Amino acid sequence: MRFHTRTIVVVAAAVALLALFLRNVDLWRVGAEIVRARPEFLALSLATMPVNLAIRAYRWQYLLEPLGPTRFSNAFRATAVGFAASSVLPARAGEVIRPYFLARHEPRTERMTATGAFATIILERLLDVITVLVLLASYVFVFGRGLRTTNPVAFAWLSALAALGAVGACGGFVVLFLLARDPQRLGHFTRRIARVVPSLAATIAGVVERFARGLGVVRRPARLVVALLWSFPLWLAIAAGLWAGATAFQLDIPFTGTFPIIALLAIGVAVPTPGAVGGFHAAFRYGATVLFGAPDAPAVGAAIVLHLFSVVPVLLLGLVFAARAGLSMQGMRRLAAQAEPGRSA
Numbered sequence: 001m002r003f004h005t006r007t008i009v010v011v012a013a014a015v016a017l018l019a020l021f022l023r024n025v026d027l028w029r030v031g032a033e034i035v036r037a038r039p040e041f042l043a044l045s046l047a048t049m050p051v052n053l054a055i056r057a058y059r060w061q062y063l064l065e066p067l068g069p070t071r072f073s074n075a076f077r078a079t080a081v082g083f084a085a086s087s088v089l090p091a092r093a094g095e096v097i098r099p100y101f102l103a104r105h106e107p108r109t110e111r112m113t114a115t116g117a118f119a120t121i122i123l124e125r126l127l128d129v130i131t132v133l134v135l136l137a138s139y140v141f142v143f144g145r146g147l148r149t150t151n152p153v154a155f156a157w158l159s160a161l162a163a164l165g166a167v168g169a170c171g172g173f174v175v176l177f178l179l180a181r182d183p184q185r186l187g188h189f190t191r192r193i194a195r196v197v198p199s200l201a202a203t204i205a206g207v208v209e210r211f212a213r214g215l216g217v218v219r220r221p222a223r224l225v226v227a228l229l230w231s232f233p234l235w236l237a238i239a240a241g242l243w244a245g246a247t248a249f250q251l252d253i254p255f256t257g258t259f260p261i262i263a264l265l266a267i268g269v270a271v272p273t274p275g276a277v278g279g280f281h282a283a284f285r286y287g288a289t290v291l292f293g294a295p296d297a298p299a300v301g302a303a304i305v306l307h308l309f310s311v312v313p314v315l316l317l318g319l320v321f322a323a324r325a326g327l328s329m330q331g332m333r334r335l336a337a338q339a340e341p342g343r344s345a
Contacts, residue, residue, distance in 0.1 A: 013271055017278025021285055025300050033249060033301035041248035045306065048241035049313045053079060055234040059127075062227055063120040070102070077321040078102035084318020085332050087275040087311050095121055097332060105325065123227075126169060131231040132266050133165045135239070135259040143256035147291070154291055158260055165263075238262065242284075245306040249298040251288055261287035275311045 057076035064070045082098025099117030140147070140158050148155045239258040246253040253261070261284060268283025269276035284303040288294040322332065 011273075014273035014278045017268075017271065017273065017282050021278060021281040021300070021303070024296075026297060029297040030301045030304070033298045034305060037248040037301065037305065038250075039248075041244045042305065042309075045241045045244035045248065046309050046313070048237050048244070049309055050317075051237050052234060052241070053083070053314055053317075055230065055237065056124075059227055059230045059234065060120060060124060062223070062230065063123055064102075064117060065223070067117065067120075074102060074105050077325075078105070080314055080318040081322050081325075081327070081332075082318070083314045084316075084322065087315045087318075088329065089274060089333060092272045093332070101325070101327075127228050127231045128235070129165060129169045129266070130228065131235045132263055133162055133169065134232075135235060136162050136165075136263040139256050139259040143254075144260070151291065158263070161263060235262065241309070242306060245302050245309065246288065246294075248305075249302040251292065251294045251298055251302060253288060253292050253294065257292060260291060275315075276307070280307045280310070 054076065057079045058072060060079060061070050061072055061075040064075070078098050078101045081101050082094035084094065085097045086092055086094030096118070099121060102117055136158065140155065140162060147158075239255065239262060242258040242261060243253065243255045246258070264283040264287040265280060268279035268281075271279040273279060281300075281303045284306065285296075285299050288299040288302065289296060319329075322328070
């Protein structure tokens with residue numbers, strides 16, 4: 001019952017966002033803009049997608065090192081399967097499936113658990129937030145300083161967004177550092193807390209300890225810095241794909257102008273609809289039209305095409321890898337329901 005209720009809420013959110021995105025849109029003009037889009041820049045935008053996936057997989061492999069050696073091929077397959085699952089299932093199911101899939105297909109270390117791998121995904125998200133905020137700040141205070149005079153409201157809004165995000169990211173890192181500092185002591189402490197529910201005490205303590213072990217890279221500042229540095233080529237490649245897509249539709253958005261659009265997209269895709277449907281579209285349209293004065297029809301067309309480029313290639317690749325592992329769509333749905341971070345794998 002809970003699954004059906006969650007699905008209804010997610011579908012309602014997707015429909016509402018799509019309605020907002022398509023509000024006052026001339027679909028015939030949008031279709032004409034898509035047909036007229038420059039194919040060479042569309043091809044460039046599409047080519048950045050496998051690059052993004054490969055960098056994500058390599059960075060994840062690096063974050064997983066404290067849990068034991070992980071093959072890049074396994075990290076790449078698990079990443080593709082996870083993103084494919086998130087494209088078709090609600091509530092970011094791929095974030096749970098990805099570490100579970102890797103733990104089941106990485107036999108070289110006994111320390112590799114779904115819970116530990118899931119902790120590295122939380123760390124990934126924090127690294128992404130920090131990188132996006134740095135790019136946003138570079139635009140607001142360096143590349144897009146003219147925005148202060150041409151659009152002071154947008155400048156103030158983006159500045160506030162960068163400040164709030166920075167505070168949240170710092171708070172998240174403090175929490176993760178405290179969790180990662182001493183996994184065994186944290187496990188003992190949790191056992192004492194969990195004695196109020198004796199039947200769950202051992203399970204809860206084990207989960208927390210495995211999660212803390214997954215944050216091992218936090219206890220190694222040098223490795224954490226390297227992981228953060230790898231986040232910049234990832235997001236610059238994403239920016240290149242957005243810029244190429246915008247250029248294909250003749251939108252006057254400079255390369256650095258994609259930095260605030262990326263921040264808006266991060267907010268839009270935070271709504272856990274399958275494949276970020278609706279949230280991605282509305283965020284890109286808003287950024288292109290409000291920040292850069294882009295015409296509505298090409299901005300909508302670019303949003304539709306860029307979303308397809310970000311979802312379809314990884315979806316097809318992930319489904320191929322899942323099928324080779326004997327995992328069907330129904331199996332993904334069951335795995336999303338069963339592979340909670342609290343279960344070892």
